[in-house]
Amino acid sequence: MTPIIRAEGLVKRYDRTVAVAGVDLAVAPGEIFGLVGPNGAGKTTTLRILATLLQPSAGEAEVAGFSVTRNPDDVRRVLGFMPDAFGVYDDMKVWEYLDFFARCYGIPAARRRQMIRDLLDLVDLGGKRDTYVQALSRGMQQRLCLAHALVHDPQVLLLDEPASGLDPRARVELRELLRELRALGKTILISSHILPELEELCTSVAIVDHGRMLAQGRVAEIERRLRFGAVLRVHVLAEGEELEAARDHFGADPDVASATILEDGTIELGFRGDDAASARLLARSVAAGLRIVTFARAASDLEELFLQVTSAEREGASAA
Amino acid sequence: MTDEAIHVDGATPEPVPTQPIARNRGFRRPHPMLAARRLFGGISAVGVKELRGRMRGRRAFVVLTLYLLLLAGFAWMYELILERQYNTGLGGSAAFASASIGQELFAGLMMLVTLLVVLLAPAFTAGAISLEREKQTLDLLVTTPISSLAIVIGKLLSALTYVFLLIGASVPLTAMVFVFGGVAPDDVIRGYIVLVATAFGLGAFGLFCSTLVKRTQAATVITTFGVMAMTLGSIFILVFWGAMTGVRIGPDVPSGGVGPIKGRPPEVVAYFNPFIAQADIVCGTQTTYSLWCSGVSQLLNGNSGVVVFTDFGGTIDAPASEPAVEEDGVRVRPAVAVQPFGVARDGFWPKSVAAWLVLSVVLITLSVQLVSPTRRWRPGLPRRSPRRSS
DSSP states (O other), X not given: OOOSEEEEEEEEEOSSOXXXXXXXXXXXXXXXXXXXXXXXXXXXXXXXXXXXXXXXXXXXXXETTXXXXXXXXXXXXXXXXXXXXXXXXXSXXXXXXXXXXXXXXXXOXXXXXXXXXXXXXXXXXXXXXXXXXXXXXXXXHHHHHHHHTTTTOXXXXXXXXXXTTOOHHHHHHHHHHHHHHHHTTOEEEEEESOHHHHHTTOSEEEEEETTEEEEEEEHHHHHHHHHTTEEEEEEESOOHHHHHHHHHHHHTSTTEEEEEEOTXXXXXXXXXXXXXXXXXXXXHHXXXXXXXXXXXXXXXXXXXXXXXXXXXXXXXXXXX | OOHHHHHHHHSOOOOOOOOOSGGGOSOOOOOHHHHHHHHHHHHHHHHHHHHHHHHSSSHHHHHHHHHHHHHHHHHHHHXXXXXXXXXXXXXXXXXXXXXXXXXXXXXXXXXXXHHHXXXXXXXXXXXXXHHHHHTTOHHHHHTSSOOHHHHHHHHXXXXXXXXXXXXXXXXXXXXXXXXXXXXXXXXXXXXXXHHHHHHHHHHHHHHHHHHHSSOHHHHHHHHHHHHHIIIIIHHHHHHHHHHHHSOOOSSSSOOSEETTEESSOOXXXXXXXXXXXHHHHHHHHOOSOOHHHHHHHHHHHTTOOOOSXXXXXXXXXXXXXXXXXXXXXXXEOOEEEOOOTTTSTTOSHHHHHHHHHHHHHHHHHHHHHHHOSSSOOOTTSOOOOOOOOO
């Protein structure tokens, strides 16, 4: 299938720094595509280039077949963008806010009223039509900003860190909303530095660091690649010397890179094996007589995984 | 991982209706009519949004009412001053007294409204773009298809709407001078043309400063200094020029200028001083060698005094550009006949208006370049590396 968002060798250089160093991207229509990476990885820069807010220093990008450099006006018509840090106008009511952007897209007055009502219902702000924008909560403002990006019914949505600063409830609501939008046929490109936030939502992810694309593909595929280097947390019913013996037992396993006793009495294992290997390790440990209360993979914290992935890359580079 | 994601993982995601991609390639220029309609749509979008904020509630109209009350109070008090200061020994007839009071009242009102325009027009626009940057709303705006030109013009017009409202509201008050006489309707029209052109030019200047720097505070400071240079600065330069080129009596002292400072000062220095343009218009109402006429004449002609009235029929000193002649051992300027009535005066303000309009066009063009995210060039300014974020 022809990708609806395509980037080839995208580079953005500033005087001394390189924010994006050759990013290739292909997003198929109808996907929710996650762009993951730590802060400063070049996610925002990439999105801003796609949103025609920045000129790439090199490379080419297309949205729905329009070049972001040669046909920015056409790109803007098929694209809705929600920036990371977005502001709201003072002294403006919710419906006026949407009305303003609808006017910017040249939507005729006859259609604006109905469209604003539909959009406010979609983002669950139907009762806030006449509220001043600055009086809305952060989560509501976020949803309003999402609604603003939808006034022209775009094919593609670019959302930069849409969940940052939201409380858990608002996050869940946002996730539901994005699923709804996907069902409406929108392609959504979303950036985040928190992997769990995306893995429940996205069909595909790309992982960026230092302006480079480290991995790109289906979520499960990436997960498999990242699981190499998981962290296991084991709670053994033991104290003192017995606990140290348990740690040494785990440390002797060839798949375990490190074993440390944490302050709360659990043992943390740096684990190199896959799921099958961890199941075998558990079985062996139980057979060895360890009284294991819990044995679980620690929540995959992206930064932690990154350290492992990137350090592995660096080792590979120095070995070569 | 959700069921949905797993499902999608296994199969290709269901196709979504999108337009064929290959058709969209290449650069297309929209039809001129469509482009014009989009431009006006964009201007009205920005304008409506700005005016909704500015005109909401009673504030704008309370301010307007207060302004008119103050202006009316000023006019009344100024008229009383003029009445008491009028020297009956000079003119004699009451009609003449009334006319000359009317002229001075006209002058006072125009100068006051000009001062308001000079203070307010750039102040209203100096935050137009930088505030959007500070509130992080500019990104939302420029990712819409609305053109940068529409943003700039919409911002400028909506900010100036209030200034134009203040200018327009003063018209009935200024028309009161017709009761006194001495001022013709075309004089008043000229005065208002200068006011509108000044508001436009200074508004464009404030807007340009607002696009040039990131912070509203910096934009306001730059705008204020620019306005001071245009008004106080230009007068100071003209006075300086006049002093340098003025004739000095004595054998050793060269007269007629120093280095490149010779003859009449370049008039362009005064084009962006609306007070001089207004003084020129006030001078146009008067037949005597008044304060306003002599002021304009002294500033623009470098102390040469080539303006004004003919009935005098005599001669006055030649411009300083003329070589001095020796008379009884003293270097003095030669005498020349004064120009006939109506020629030299009242000719400055149209140039000033034209200069404001040219300046507006130039500044709007530059502002559009600076607002546009993809067509950005910043001549002479060091490029700061923007906020680098994830």
